[in-house]
Amino acid sequence: xxxxxxxxxxxxxxxxxxxxxxxxxxxxxxxxxxxxxxxxxxxxxxxxxxxxxxxxxxxxxxxxxxxxxxxxxxxxxxxxxxxxxxxxxxxxxxxxxxxxxxxxxxxxxxxxxxxxxxxxxxxxxxxxxxxxxxxxxxxxxxxxxxxxxxxxxxxxxxxxxxxxxxxxxxxxxxxxxxxxxxxxxxxxxxxxxxxxxxxxxxxxxxxxxxxxxxxxxxxxxxxxxxxx
Numbered sequence: 001x002x003x004x005x006x007x008x009x010x011x012x013x014x015x016x017x018x019x020x021x022x023x024x025x026x027x028x029x030x031x032x033x034x035x036x037x038x039x040x041x042x043x044x045x046x047x048x049x050x051x052x053x054x055x056x057x058x059x060x061x062x063x064x065x066x067x068x069x070x071x072x073x074x075x076x077x078x079x080x081x082x083x084x085x086x087x088x089x090x091x092x093x094x095x096x097x098x099x100x101x102x103x104x105x106x107x108x109x110x111x112x113x114x115x116x117x118x119x120x121x122x123x124x125x126x127x128x129x130x131x132x133x134x135x136x137x138x139x140x141x142x143x144x145x146x147x148x149x150x151x152x153x154x155x156x157x158x159x160x161x162x163x164x165x166x167x168x169x170x171x172x173x174x175x176x177x178x179x180x181x182x183x184x185x186x187x188x189x190x191x192x193x194x195x196x197x198x199x200x201x202x203x204x205x206x207x208x209x210x211x212x213x214x215x216x217x218x219x220x221x222x223x224x225x226x227x228x
Contacts, residue, residue, distance in 0.1 A: 014058065088139075092130035095143065105132050116140070162211035171201040181210050191215050195227040 091102045091112060102109060112130070115138045121127055126146035131139045142148075151158040165177040173185055189200065195217060197203055204220030215227040 086134035088134060089132045090129060091132055092124050092127050094129075095125045095127055097124065107132055112138070160211055162209035162214075164207045165210055166205070167208045167215065168200050168203045168206035168217075170205070171203060173200055177208070181208060181213065183208075183213070191227055192217070195225055 089101050089105045091098055091105065091107065097109075102112065116122075116124065116127070116130065119138070119140055121140060121142070124130070126143055127140055128143045129139075129141040131141075133139055165180060166174050167177060167188060168174065173188065175185070178184060178188060192198070192200060192203070192206075192215075195215065197217065200206075202219075203217055205218045207216050207218075208214065217225045217227065
């Protein structure tokens, strides 16, 4: 039993390492080789849990990870992109559907319309271009007259809003985020005390703005406090 548990733990850790080596793109935007890599890694990893082929599984995991990394390197070569990743396909141009491209992409019209509605476009008339990306995501470029107005177009100044950084998550101080704004734990605890919180372990979530260090505390029970 102990040997079996040790084998499961070893395979689990090795699987995590290999999947981490596959890169973030393997989860953010699945391409064909990303999906194949993840599928094979998981399938091979499960095998030794029910069989005794531990050595074969380790070799196979390393082989799949190596092959995936090689494929990822090859996708950096522009002329090979269309073979490994694919190319974007225009399915709407100047408010009109391109039926041929839609069929070549094996993308159903109903699925396209559903995706457009999810992005806030109820009709195709207001769309200048709709493009199916290699990842399967749909990029939309609205017609100029239907595009959202920006502060720049109105000659308005758009002040920097700052980046929210988690300071406390479920009672635990996020030290790395404090370093990003050149603050330390003592400073944070002083701010918490001023806000009426003596123990950070009782705070569910706290966030800091990187530009003005505005502290927002949420106890997770409907009460939110902002400390300027």
